[in-house]
Amino acid sequence: MNPVTDFVRASALHGLAEFAASNNLSAQELIKSVGLPEDVLEHPDSFIPYRKFAALLALATQSSATPLFALRFGLHQGVSSLGPLLYLIRNAGTVGAAINELTQYFHLHVSVAQLRLEVEGEHALFHYDPTEVKDVVSHRLVVELVVGGAMQLMRTLLGNRWQPRALLLQSAPLCETQAYARLIGLTPQFNAACNAWLFDAKLLETPLSSGDQELHRLIQQHLDALDQISMQELPAYVRQLLRNLLPSGRATMEQIADYMDLHPRTLQRYLAEEGTSFQVLLNETRQAMAQRYLGDSTLSLTQLAAMLGYSELSAFSRAFQRWFGCSPREWRAQQHPASKSRQRLRSRLQRPRTPQA
Structure with a gap:
C-alpha cells in the first residue's frame, strides 16, 4: 500500500x-x-x-x-x-x-x-x-x-x-x-x-x-x-514530510494527514502498526534537524526554535535538554570548541585594563 x-x-x-x-x-x-x-x-x-x-x-x-x-x-x-x-x-x-x-x-x-x-x-x-x-x-x-x-x-x-x-x-x-x-x-x-x-x-x-x-x-x-512498497515505508515518508513542512509551521498531525489524504486516526493507526507514532517521528525529526542546524548554521536559537515549530525558545530549550542532557547553547559550543576559545580570547582582550601604579 x-x-x-x-x-x-x-x-x-x-x-x-x-x-x-x-x-x-x-x-x-x-x-x-x-x-x-x-x-x-x-x-x-x-x-x-x-x-x-x-x-x-x-x-x-x-x-x-x-x-x-x-x-x-x-x-x-x-x-x-x-x-x-x-x-x-x-x-x-x-x-x-x-x-x-x-x-x-x-x-x-x-x-x-x-x-x-x-x-x-x-x-x-x-x-x-x-x-x-x-x-x-x-x-x-x-x-x-x-x-x-x-x-x-x-x-x-x-x-x-x-x-x-x-x-x-x-x-x-x-x-x-x-x-x-x-x-x-x-x-x-x-x-x-x-x-x-x-x-x-x-x-x-x-x-x-x-x-x-x-x-x-x-x-x-x-x-x-x-512495486513492493509497503506500510514499512510510511514512517520514513512521514519524516520526509515533517522535514519539508516544519519550517513553514504546517507540521501538525492533522496537516500531515490532510496532505496524505488520510484521516488523522487512520494515519495514527498505520503508524502504530509499524511500532511508532506521529509524536515519536516528530521528536526524532526535530532532534535531527536541531543537531544539523546547530552544527552547520549560524541561525539564532530563537530562529531555530521557530523553524522546528516551537512557539517559544524556552519550550525548545526544555525539549533539547531532555534529548541531549544539555542546553542548545552548550551543545553548539561543544561542536565548535575553536569558536568558543576565540570568544574567550575576545572577551579577555575587551576587558578594561587596570591602570598600573
Whole structure:
C-alpha cells in the first residue's frame, strides 16, 4: 500500500518551473497555492496527492488564461516525467513490448489511472483510464496532459513513423477545435467513449534498435522492487514530510494527514502498526534537524526554535535538554570548541585594563 492512497509521482511536475515562466506564472506560487511542499520539485520520486496535482493544473490553466495549458505542458514534458519507466521502455525489444511494459508499471507513476493497449484488427488503441477520486470532479486537464506526453512518447519510439489515425477524448473541447489541431496535427474526436490514441497496429511490431536487454533486466528488477512498497515505508515518508513542512509551521498531525489524504486516526493507526507514532517521528525529526542546524548554521536559537515549530525558545530549550542532557547553547559550543576559545580570547582582550601604579 502506498503512503498516499491517491497519488502521482512528483516527477509529473518535471519542467514546471520553465513552462510556468513561459506562461508568465510562478511555479512556486502555484505549488504554494495548492498546498504542496515548496521543495517538491527537488524530490521527483516523492508522492503528491492526485487531487492537489489536478488542482495545480486547474489553477495554472485559469491563471494563464490558456485553456490548453495542460496539453501544452504534456507536450513540453514529453517522456521526461516518466522517470525510471522511461529507461525500461527504451530498452524493450519492440514498440509493442515497450507500451505493454509501460501499462504494467504505470501504477507506480499514478495510482488512480490505468494505461491499456487494445488491438482491434489493424487498429491499436492506447488508452488512458482515470478512476474516481474524492474531491476531484474533473480529470480532463490531467487527461490532456497525459495524451500530450503519450504523443511525445510515441514520437520518441517511432520518429516520423508516428502518424496517428485519431485522438479520442471523453470530454468536450476546452476551446476552439482548431487550437487542438495546431498543437497535435489533428482534431480530436470529443465526447467519445474513451480516452485513447488510435493508430496502425503494425507499428507495434517496430523493433527498438537501441534496446539493451541487460539494462532492461536491471531496470525491471528495480521497478519490481518499487512495486513492493509497503506500510514499512510510511514512517520514513512521514519524516520526509515533517522535514519539508516544519519550517513553514504546517507540521501538525492533522496537516500531515490532510496532505496524505488520510484521516488523522487512520494515519495514527498505520503508524502504530509499524511500532511508532506521529509524536515519536516528530521528536526524532526535530532532534535531527536541531543537531544539523546547530552544527552547520549560524541561525539564532530563537530562529531555530521557530523553524522546528516551537512557539517559544524556552519550550525548545526544555525539549533539547531532555534529548541531549544539555542546553542548545552548550551543545553548539561543544561542536565548535575553536569558536568558543576565540570568544574567550575576545572577551579577555575587551576587558578594561587596570591602570598600573
